[in-house]
Amino acid sequence: MFGYRCQECGKGTVRPKRVKNYEARFGGRSVIVPTAIIGVCDFCGSKHYSASERKRWKALLSQRQISTKEG
Numbered sequence: 673m674f675g676y677r678c679q680e681c682g683k684g685t686v687r688p689k690r691v692k693n694y695e696a697r698f699g700g701r702s703v704i705v706p707t708a709i710i711g712v713c714d715f716c717g718s719k720h721y722s723a724s725e726r727k728r729w730k731a732l733l734s735q736r737q738i739s740t741k742e743g
C-alpha cells in the first residue's frame with residue numbers, strides 16, 4: 673500500500689512507518705491506536721494515510737465508544 677512516489681514533492685518515496693499510540697482524528701472525535709501504520713515521505717516528510725488503515729482506526733473508535741459508554 674505504500675512505497676509509491678510522494679505527490680507532495682514528487683521526489684521522495686512514501687514509506688510505511690510504525691507509530692505507537694497514534695492519535696487518529698475523525699472530525700471532533702479521536703482514538704488512540706496502539707500501533708498505527710502511516711506513510712511518511714523520505715524526502716519531504718509529508719504524511720500519507722491508507723484507506724484500509726483509516727478503516728481499522730475507525731473500527732477502534734467505535735469499539736472504544738461502546739466500552740466507555742456513560743452509565
Ligand SMILES: [Zn+2]
Nearest residue numbers: 678681713716
Ligand atoms: Zn515528499
